[in-house]
Structures are given as structure tokens and as C-alpha cells.
Amino acid sequence: MAVRGRPPKGVERSNILLRVPTDLIEQVDAFKESLEAERGGFGINRTDMLIRLIEVGLQTLTQARQPASHPNGQEAPTPQPTAQPAIPLALEPAPTTAHPVDVPQAAETPTAKTPARHGLPREKLQEIADERMQCEGLSLREFAQRLHDRGIYSSRAKDGSPVPANPGNLKKWLDQARDAGVL
Numbered sequence: 001m002a003v004r005g006r007p008p009k010g011v012e013r014s015n016i017l018l019r020v021p022t023d024l025i026e027q028v029d030a031f032k033e034s035l036e037a038e039r040g041g042f043g044i045n046r047t048d049m050l051i052r053l054i055e056v057g058l059q060t061l062t063q064a065r066q067p068a069s070h071p072n073g074q075e076a077p078t079p080q081p082t083a084q085p086a087i088p089l090a091l092e093p094a095p096t097t098a099h100p101v102d103v104p105q106a107a108e109t110p111t112a113k114t115p116a117r118h119g120l121p122r123e124k125l126q127e128i129a130d131e132r133m134q135c136e137g138l139s140l141r142e143f144a145q146r147l148h149d150r151g152i153y154s155s156r157a158k159d160g161s162p163v164p165a166n167p168g169n170l171k172k173w174l175d176q177a178r179d180a181g182v183l
Contacts, residue, residue: 028046028049028050032044032046032049035049120176122180125180125182127152127153128152128170129182129183131150131152132174132177132183140170143167143170153165
């Protein structure tokens with residue numbers, strides 16, 4: 001039976017600010033209203049609804065990514081949901097009629113095209129490190145302009161036009177190159 005009221009004190013909660021597209025919220029609200037109608041007008045809190053949708057989605061994607069069996073031939077254990085306060089949707093299992101979700105799998109062996117942190121490919125990181133070796137005396141802002149002028153790296157402005165990279169990002173990339181031993 002679903003428990004109503006405040007969540008138990010043992011459940012730690014974090015507040016987050018989440019900007020959700022209006023059309024998605026409208027879909028959630030429509031789904032919430034249909035559930036409330038099915039349950040004879042039993043009200044469901046929108047926050048509880050969103051939490052449950054996240055839980056079910058995460059559980060579904062986690063199961064989709066697990067291999068069918070372990071190397072020793074045993075079946076993979078089904079992940080158990082974390083202890084959460086009961087809400088009206090907790091009585092419903094994940095839909096079985098949902099279409100399978102295509103989840104990209106990580107490559108088994110790293111390749112040269114594996115992106116570095118902050119989304120920069122390793123080849124580009126190497127190019128930036130090589131260029132920095134040639135002009136170490138420049139400030140990060142001047143170096144970003146040099147990369148832009150030489151066509152090595154440019155960011156995009158809001159209007160889509162190419163602009164020099166942000167010096168803060170450039171510093172992170174140079175630190176990554178140092179950590180990787182290419183600078």
C-alpha cells in the first residue's frame with residue numbers, strides 16, 4: 001500500500017534546479033492526470049511523479065545495458081530499486097510494452113578518436129599542445145587567438161560564427177595535455 005505524506009526522515013534528498021522543456025512537462029502532466037483518473041481521483045504530486053519516472057527510466061536503461069549472463073554462466077542479478085518512500089506509482093511495474101531503447105555502448109578498446117575530458121578529441125589536444133610548445137610566452141587569450149587564426153581550434157559564438165576558444169577551457173586542455181605527457 002502506498003504511504004502518503006512526507007518522506008521518511010531516513011531518506012536524504014537534494015534540491016536541484018531543472019529546466020525542463022514545456023512540451024515534456026505537458027506530457028508528464030497529461031500522464032499524471034490519466035493516472036489520477038484511473039485511481040478514482042487520487043491526487044499524485046508532480047514531484048513524486050517526476051522522481052518515479054526518473055527511477056523507472058534509470059532502472060530500464062540499467063537493465064538494457066547489462067549483459068544477459070555473467071562469464072561463469074549465471075544469470076545477471078536484477079538490480080533492486082533503492083529504498084524510497086512509497087508513492088502511488090510504486091505499485092506499477094515498468095511498462096512491458098515499451099520499445100527497446102538503443103543505448104550506445106562504450107568501445108572495448110580505447111582508440112585515438114576517444115574524446116578527452118571536455119569533449120576534445122585526443123588528436124586536437126595533441127595539435128594544441130604542439131602549437132603551445134612553439135609559442136609558450138603568449139597569454140592564454142593570445143594563444144586562443146593564435147589557434148583561431150591558424151585554424152587549429154575555434155569555438156562557436158551564439159550566432160554560430162567561429163570565435164577564439166575560452167581561455168579557461170584552453171587552460172583545462174593544456175593541463176590535460178600535461179597530465180597525458182604530450183606537453
